[in-house]
Structure formats: C-alpha cells, structure tokens
Amino acid sequence: MSGQFEVSYIRENDDDSPYFRTLSGRKFNTLNPTYLLPADEDEVKRSELHHRMMQFVFQGKNYVGPVKEALQFGVHRRILDLGTGCGFWAISMADEFPRAEVIGIDLAFELCDLETGIPYPNEYFDFIHARSMHTGIRDYPWLLREIARVLRPGGLVLLIEPDLTPKVDGGFARDWSILWETYRNCLTRQRIDVSVPERLEDMLGATGAFENIIKRDGNIPVGSWPKDKHLLSVGQLQWLDYDLFLPALRPMFLELGLTETQARSLIENAQHHLYQPGSMSTQVHIVHGSKKL
C-alpha cells in the first residue's frame, strides 16, 4: 500500500463511535473483524501489565538485540511499533531515544489495519517492533515482507510473540489446556496461523531479506512461585495479565459459536487452574534480524 502515508488518530474529544462496536458487553475495534480481543479499559490495563512484564524479562529495557546500533546512523531516526495497543512500548522508546521519531499503529488506537499494509514508504524506518499481535494478522509472512519493504537496509526488526500452548502441570491442568485449545481453534477458524510464534525465526529467514537472525526464546513463570525476586515480579505480572485475558476471551467464544454456558464453564475452570498454587509457566518467542545491505 505504498503512496498512502497518513495515519489517523482518535483524539480525546473525538466521537470514537464509528471505530468501535460492542460485543457481549465489551468494546471492539471496527476496522478488522478478525481480531477478536477487546479494545477497552481492561485491555489497556492488560497491555500495560504485558509491557511491564516484558521490561522485567529484558532486565529493565524495552528490547533485546542491536537496537542502539540500528539507531546510531542517519539524521532522522525512525522507529515503528506495529499493533502498538495504547502505545506503552512506543512511549518508553520515545523517552529513551528522544531524538528519534517513534510511530505506533494499531486497529483501535492509532488507526491502521496492518492486514492492508504498512502505510509508509520504502526504507523509511530504522527499527520495527511487533509484539503480541500475530493473532490479528492472517498472512504473517506477507506482513514480514511489508516490514522488509519499509525498513532501511541495515535496519532492525524485533518480533516477540507469546506461546499459544502454555505449559501445564498436574491438578486443574486439563481445564487450562482445554481453554487454550479452544482459543487456538477460534483463531484457526478466523484463519490465523497459530504456529507463528514458534516459527518466527524460519518465517523471517524465508523472506530472504534479513541476516544475523537471532532467536532468544524465554521462559515466563506464571504466579508467585519463583524464589528469585526478579522472576517473582515477572510471574506476578504474567498472572495478572492472564487474570484479565481469560474473561476477555468470552465474546470471541460466543461469536464463534460456543453457548453462554460453555464459554462460562471454560473460563471459570481455567480461572480455577490459575488460582491454584503451582509452578505454571509459559514461553515467549523472540527473534530479531537486520535487513540485508
């Protein structure tokens, strides 16, 4: 979609009703019906928890990889955050790199449907970040080619996607697994490729446009079981994220054909699992690469 470089924003006093619809009592974007997680206050809270959690994972930073190197050349440095949510990451980056222009785009906040392309010219950005957003993209390999198009040679991409099959242990584990299986089935019905997180490295390599591709997967504890203080903070933040995530799935389950009773029981049973003490964990898949010179 080259040639269209405007991104529209919803400002505080604008009437935002054309951009949102209500499903099962939660607010959703209207731009892309595939993405069936809400765009409301609870989701903003969850997005902030996710951002804080990832900062702990990256030892207080907003990224891994040669980001400083990618941003050290050129007069006008540009950073793009794809599926920015309400922009917590983009704001942190603007604080850290005050001379860079940081742009965040999203279905619900700074409006752009990435399934129609990245609305910027070729070789425009030095660094592109896309975190926890593949569940709104039906053709992820195509998005990677778009990323390659708008990144300058030598520019860096950082892709971060949480696993959609979190590890389980004893007790209520079956309930937990069933919820995640249902979630994956819903996404598959929406034609989302649920294997994207574990295939990030191969997919980035398959574009042929990147080199120095490095994979750095991480194990994320869930809950208050870790003894180590740092991991304890990660675990607590991930627990709070899941506590908001489970009820956020209800409208998706209902939209895709589950009855109210089925959806409620799936979510309540998974909540039971989450509320049990135990050493649950999940994985986050992290890959970065530089665009070939």
Ligand SMILES: C[S@@+](CC[C@H](N)C(=O)[O-])C[C@H]1O[C@@H](n2cnc3c(N)ncnc32)[C@H](O)[C@@H]1O
């Ligand atoms: C789970 S949130 C993650 C937000 C943020 N990246 C973070 O890591 O905190 C996923 C975000 O991706 C956005 N998103 C999903 N599909 C999208 C699409 N096709 N175009 C633009 N944004 C999309 C959603 O609107 C949502 O804000």
